[in-house]
Amino acid sequence: MNPASAAETAPPSSGPAAAKAAPDDAAQGVPNRGRRAARPSGDERQRAILVAAERLLGEKDFADVTIDDLARGAGISRPTFYFYFASKQAVLLTLLDQVAHEAEKRTADVFSDLSAAPSAAWRKAIEAFAGTFAAHRGVSVAAAAARSSEPELAAEWATLTNRWIDATAAAIGAERDRGASPAGPEPRLLASALNLLNERVITAALTGLEPTGPALRAPALPGAVEDTIETLLHIWLTSIYGAVPADP
Amino acid sequence: MNPASAAETAPPSSGPAAAKAAPDDAAQGVPNRGRRAARPSGDERQRAILVAAERLLGEKDFADVTIDDLARGAGISRPTFYFYFASKQAVLLTLLDQVAHEAEKRTADVFSDLSAAPSAAWRKAIEAFAGTFAAHRGVSVAAAAARSSEPELAAEWATLTNRWIDATAAAIGAERDRGASPAGPEPRLLASALNLLNERVITAALTGLEPTGPALRAPALPGAVEDTIETLLHIWLTSIYGAVPADP
DNA sequence: CACCCTCTCGACAGGGTGTTGACTTCATCA
DNA sequence: TGATGAAGTCAACACCCTGTCGAGAGGGTG
Incomplete structure (x- = not known):
């Protein structure tokens, strides 16, 4: 049995390493970044950890996932x-x-056709955001x-969302430059707020238990996500x- | 078993009407989540824990505060x-x-004079939000x-923010009813998104600045918080x- | 063959949580 | 007054999780 492939219930028997043969793994079409081995290579193990992690995160909270689970x-x-992470x-x-x-791929050309159809372009951007x-x-x-508890994370x-914020701020600036949009808050400030808005609303929708309104409370309703978007x-x-209306 | 843990640590499978409060917390609107009040020295201890907790939370992350610290x-x-919490x-x-x-007190009459000066009223609401x-x-x-890891929390x-959302949605509905504001997304949906926007932007500002001290009162850059608001x-x-502009 | 380098894990140390059971105080009442 | 029981207290324990150490097991290479 190959521990790296699909062996889910890891055999606690530490005796004979059963996965011994498997000689011609590298003979196949997928070159494994140069390294190959009889027993599962380090790369495979590392990827197996990542796969297990993503699967476990679909089942429970990150805090409830122990290193032993991984x-x-x-x-x-x-x-x-600890050899791998x-x-x-x-x-x-x-x-x-x-x-x-x-x-990065997904949001590369999102603002390409802003002047042609602004509304559709912004919708595409928001959907790319939500889709990611x-x-x-x-x-x-x-x-x-x-x-909140891991500075590195x-x-x-921050760098991930900053990419979106930069792109958004640039797009807002471009719209103002071509006269399509009036003056308002500094583009980067507005872009930050709007991206944080998306982040919060979307994660709220993803976690489910949040106060995101009646539509998302009943996910069975068709159109709930569309309403949110x-x-x-x-x-x-x-x-x-839009411009801010003046008080009477 | 402790009297406190019996009431508070609700097993997920136990009775649904678990939040049966002790009869002696009617003196305040705040439900008593700790011990059932009895001896004055005990009350002082309980309060001392809360005071210590709030102080420690000003110094480090919640995750880094141990029960021993408390x-x-x-x-x-x-x-x-564990006798108290x-x-x-x-x-x-x-x-x-x-x-x-x-x-609740702070935001009670925030939307009282909406028709007189809408802009000023909404600003007051946002500042009350941020101030809290x-x-x-x-x-x-x-x-x-x-x-994210504590469902009870x-x-x-959610109930806390839902109060704001309800008030916001009611105010939006009132503005539409009196013809001051055009049709748009469902008031509650819009109110949810706007309140989540505030929550995210404000917590970002709170965590992004200095780890100690009144961040919103004395920011590094004068005017930065005003700009955010x-x-x-x-x-x-x-x-x-505002109304959504039509695509050309 | 000898050597190294990658890889593996049993065993340990350490720190945190939550529980137990015995103990102290103290108000109340027979 | 002395018995009673509830409120309050804590040393010691059981347990879980993290991170480390050192002793290896293999293959690749000379």
């Missing part, structure tokens, strides 16, 4: 876990890196939670393109 | 702590109750952080009173 999920012992947080950090990397969170619900929720999260879009559009 | 801060031993979380819950109780957070920075930040936080107000006003 290790057994990857078919190794707890001390061996310094801590639980380091695993989450790596996972967050992956999400950030994927998010939703596609990695466990990691997003865990990172948002652990952020907070820093990584529609509300976000309304706030983005009015705050970017 | 106990020693109150001049008792660790086991004695079932857990660290129960202490934070009680602190959050106090904040909620105080917040800032006045209890440690508790707010700790509760926002622990919320999440529920308490101004940005929030801009988003509130435009999203409540």
Whole structure:
């Protein structure tokens, strides 16, 4: 049995390492970044830990996941876990890196056609934002939670959201420059607030138990998520393109 | 078994009507989450724990505060702590109750003069919101952080913010009824999003600045907090009173 | 074959949580 | 007054989780 592949219930028998043969693993089409071995390679083990972590984060809170869970999920012992990661947080950090990397692709050309159809473009941006969170619900929720007690995680999260904020601020500035949008708060300040708005509303929707309004309380209702996105879009559009009315 | 732990640490499978309060907490609006009051020295001890907790939360993360810290801060031993509170979380819950109780007063008449000067009224509301957070920075930040792993805390936080959301939604509905504001997203949906916006932006400001001291009162940059509030107000006003522009 | 380098885990140390059971105080009442 | 029982207190314990150490087991390489 190969502990790296799908062996879920890790055999606690430490005696004979059963996974011994498996000689021609590298003969296949997938080159494994140069390293190959009879017993599962370090790369495979490391990936197994990450896979186990993402699966466990779909089942329970990050705080409730122990290092033993991670290790057994990857078919190794707890001390061996420390050969690959310094801590639980380091695993989450790596996972967050992956999400950030994927998010970069997803949001690359989001603001390309702003002048043609602003409303549609902003909607695309918000949906890209929400889609990135939703596609990695466990990691997003865990990172948002652990952020407050883990400075490294907070820093990584900050750089991730700063990318969005920078892009948003640039887009707002461009809209003002071409006269499509009136003056208002400093673009970066407005962009920060709007992105924090999205972050909070979306994580609230993802965690479920939050005060996000009647629509999200009953997720069975069709259109609940669409209503939320529609509300976000309304706030983005009015705050970017609308002017503050004067008091009577 | 302790009298306190019997009441507070509710097993998830136990009776649903578990929040049966002790008969002696009718003197205040704050439910008694600790021990059932009996001896004055006991009350003082309980209060000493709460005071120590709020002080410690001004110095370090909630996760870094141990029960031993709390106990020693109150001049008792660790086991004695359990006579008064079932857990660290129960202490934070009680602190959050106090904040909620105080917040209720603070935000009672915030929307009274909306029709006279809408902009000024909404600003007052946002400042009341921010002021409540800032006045209890440690508790707010700790509760926002622990919320994700403590369902009871999440529920308490939800009822707290739901009060604001209800008031906001009612005010938005009133503005629409009197013709001051155009149609838009469902009032409660919009109110939820706007309140989550405030929560996130304000906690970000609270955690981002100095770890100690009244962050909102004396920020590093003079005017930084005013700018943030101004940005929030801009988003509130435009999203409540502005209409979404049509795409060309 | 000898050597090293990657990889593995049993065993330990340490710190945190929550519980137990014996003990002290003290108000109350027969 | 002395018995009673509830309120309050804590040393010691059981347990869980984290992180480390040192003794290895293999393959790759000369």
